Amino acid sequence: MQGMSERQYAAHAGLSRGAIQKAKAAGRLVLLPDGSIDAAASDARRAETTDPSKTRKPSGPKLKPVPEAAVAAVGETLREQGLAAPAVGGGTTFLQAKTANEVMKAQERRIRLQKLKGELVDRARAETLMFRLAREERDAWITWPARVAALMAAELTAALGAGRKWRRR
Template sequence: MHGMSERQYAERIGLSRGAIQKAKAAGRLVLHADGSIDADASDARRGETTDPSKSRAKAHSPKTKLKPVPEAAVTAVGDTLREQGLTAPSVGGGTTFLQAKTANEVLKAQERRIRLQKLKGELVDRARAETLMFRLARDERDAWVTWPARVAALMASELTAALGDGSEVEAALMQKVLEAHVRAQLDSLAEIRTGLA
């Protein structure tokens, strides 16, 4: 035998014999003519064809070079965990893979919930909602601005009848007073800023 057996190669790289058989069947191993495994060539081929994130062998060995995770990503993971009432790492304290995976699953669940609410018609587009809210407020304001002209004459005649002493309340004066009070009220309402959070 020129190379290693499945069992020997499995021991060498720290995987099960079944994993070696799967790699052999998938063509990720280099074999000698007698069917034994060429260890060095197989290591090289496995290195080229194996997804590093799915590799269990020596994930934390000194030779492994891990890319640093941007601080913004770590902060986002912490924010997501805190929103759900879960323990989040302190800034600069390092995020574990489990915490990052939990945050990812939480975000996926939130995204699915939002998508489902949109499909059910429970959520609307924010820009459309703001446009409708603005239009409703403008229509409401316009209705109040024109209200004094519509009711001033009616109110003046009712007040004249209520006084009963022969004095007359002028419709134009009534309209002027009503307009001043309505505009003051609309100005105070304009200071209220409503936003969609």
């Protein structure tokens, strides 16, 4: 065989074998006398006869940069669950990100269920109630009637006075 087979040329051109067979049937490939494909001549002919607007762009990995905050959140979620987490900026694998996503969805479902069951309370409401309770407690201590303080002072004075007399004897 002097040239390439359909499979070899498909790998060379980055196309499927079916696409090569269609190009061969349409006469867009240069064939050698033994039926094999002349790669250089076929590349040139395909370039001339192929409409650039109908070609696919290389389907290589077109990755968007991931914000560091997202990577940090994935790592934090994995560490909370006792799973191996990548170092910050160390590159998170798809499996780690998917695992963290599933863990966060499970946590969210658990919290929603606890709210429905009445096991969880709204944090803002709880803080408001605690603030109100603390204020009432403070106000109760501050507004303690002056007469109670005077009675307590009299009792302490009497007790201290009696104690001094006893020690003198």
